[in-house]
Amino acid sequence: MAQQLETIETRIPGRMDRLPWAGWHWMIVVGLGTVWILDGLEVTIIGSISDRLTQSSSGLGLTPSEIGLAAAVYVAGACIGSLVFGYLTDRWGRKRLFMITLLLYLLATVATAFSFNPIYFFICRFFTGAGIGGEYAAINSAIDELIPARHRGVVDLAINGSYWLGAAFGAVLSVVLLNEGFFAADIGWRLAFGLGAILGLVVLLVRRHVPESPRWMFIHGRNDQAEKLVEGVEHRVERETGRSLEPVNASITIHQRHSIGFGTIVKVAFGQYPKRSVLGLSLFIGQAFLYNAVFFTYALVLTKLLDVPGDAAPWYLVPIALGNFAGPVLLGRLFDSVGRRPMIAGCYIGSGVLLVLTGLLFQAQVLDAVWLTVCWCVVFFFASAGASSAYLTVSEIFPMETRAMAIAFFYAVGTGLGGIIGPLLFGGFVEQGIGAVTFGYFIGAALMIAAGVVEIFLGVEAARKSLEDIAAPISAAQPTVGTR
Numbered sequence: 001m002a003q004q005l006e007t008i009e010t011r012i013p014g015r016m017d018r019l020p021w022a023g024w025h026w027m028i029v030v031g032l033g034t035v036w037i038l039d040g041l042e043v044t045i046i047g048s049i050s051d052r053l054t055q056s057s058s059g060l061g062l063t064p065s066e067i068g069l070a071a072a073v074y075v076a077g078a079c080i081g082s083l084v085f086g087y088l089t090d091r092w093g094r095k096r097l098f099m100i101t102l103l104l105y106l107l108a109t110v111a112t113a114f115s116f117n118p119i120y121f122f123i124c125r126f127f128t129g130a131g132i133g134g135e136y137a138a139i140n141s142a143i144d145e146l147i148p149a150r151h152r153g154v155v156d157l158a159i160n161g162s163y164w165l166g167a168a169f170g171a172v173l174s175v176v177l178l179n180e181g182f183f184a185a186d187i188g189w190r191l192a193f194g195l196g197a198i199l200g201l202v203v204l205l206v207r208r209h210v211p212e213s214p215r216w217m218f219i220h221g222r223n224d225q226a227e228k229l230v231e232g233v234e235h236r237v238e239r240e241t242g243r244s245l246e247p248v249n250a251s252i253t254i255h256q257r258h259s260i261g262f263g264t265i266v267k268v269a270f271g272q273y274p275k276r277s278v279l280g281l282s283l284f285i286g287q288a289f290l291y292n293a294v295f296f297t298y299a300l301v302l303t304k305l306l307d308v309p310g311d312a313a314p315w316y317l318v319p320i321a322l323g324n325f326a327g328p329v330l331l332g333r334l335f336d337s338v339g340r341r342p343m344i345a346g347c348y349i350g351s352g353v354l355l356v357l358t359g360l361l362f363q364a365q366v367l368d369a370v371w372l373t374v375c376w377c378v379v380f381f382f383a384s385a386g387a388s389s390a391y392l393t394v395s396e397i398f399p400m401e402t403r404a405m406a407i408a409f410f411y412a413v414g415t416g417l418g419g420i421i422g423p424l425l426f427g428g429f430v431e432q433g434i435g436a437v438t439f440g441y442f443i444g445a446a447l448m449i450a451a452g453v454v455e456i457f458l459g460v461e462a463a464r465k466s467l468e469d470i471a472a473p474i475s476a477a478q479p480t481v482g483t484r
Helices: 010-017 023-033 035-050 063-091 094-112 119-144 149-161 163-177 190-209 215-217 223-241 262-272 274-295 296-305 312-337 338-365 369-395 401-434 432-459
Strands: 007-010 253-254
Touching: 007 119, 007 163, 007 223, 007 312, 010 035, 010 215, 010 223, 023 035, 023 149, 023 190, 023 223, 035 094, 035 119, 035 149, 035 163, 035 190, 035 312, 063 119, 063 190, 063 296, 063 401, 094 119, 094 190, 094 274, 119 215, 119 401, 149 163, 149 312, 149 369, 163 190, 163 312, 215 223, 215 262, 215 401, 262 274, 262 401, 274 338, 274 369, 274 401, 296 312, 296 401, 296 432, 312 338, 312 369, 369 401, 369 432, 401 432
Parallel strands: none
Antiparallel strands: 007 253
């Protein structure tokens, strides 16, 4: 039965933003944020086992260029999945889609473990990427709509940064599974994908308790359900904190609707907010090229150019992963206090400059595997905070009805350009030698610096502001009133 659509006045956004931090918010963080651990696990495993997959004893015998192709196929799946599932997230709701996309990931990653030839392996990687790409749109939308405005920056960055916990775990796991003293050459890498599916199943069980976004509900004719949900959350938070919640006077008037068409989405993004669209593309292209190019092929750089044994290469990814996680966690609060624009620009430009210095030292061949890893730790401490802020930015600066699709679009276009081209280029660069790889580093640095400059001129200051104040909903009948 179709929901009855009305024009309503609601205080739900203000009520959600004024909530003090409580155990309920931790449940949201754990239930939704752990998807990035899965993505980090996936990307790092394929990077760590890339040398093994080039060996005939693995059962696949891929070439270095095919390793780059597998990475590109994974990213292509993520881009297409983000667009398809992003559209459905805005249409069907956040919760339904973040369950569907996780199930797709689970099925595809289990199927990867049974790969018997390169074509089958590529197909499985495509659908694994599609599930993860869909997660990006559904999860970022839900997180930003459920977390209070004053905590949104640090929480969003920390959750996106948790990708690197999965990366560290994947690297350590790969060391064990690639040890032929424990597992045969054609078995260990398969177990890596199977264990990733087990972690995904645990996340699925926790995620069942995460609610639908009340912001999505009241726009789509489910205002009574949204009111009941928010009342329940308020009572739970009061019990957990022992504090009575202050009343909220801020309200917004909404013309409810069932869905938003692609035409309206494009018109809003490029007609109403063209500068914000340029900003989103710049941030995503810069970070996508850098990360996908470097991490999908880093094990190859170590083994082919720096003579690191294949079974030892994953250990070098662990400190880099921890540095990447530390950046968003330690710098995250500054994005809410100092502000979005100075922090985003500083992280992008700073990491780009540091990358240029790393490239020059690498080209001069004064860096061994250990010191190259140290340089990457410093570069990615800042780059990781910047990359995480790209997802935060596009989630904040567009209207609620198009939020998931905006995330999906900018992720797909930015990652499609940077994430597919990057691994393909670097796969070939590794075969050509140190000079070619260094040139690739300089490309990544230039894109990061350029994105930082765009942020300086076009950045939107969204720190501690309600989502509805940053970009009024398309369905809003009048501006927000009152004080939030």
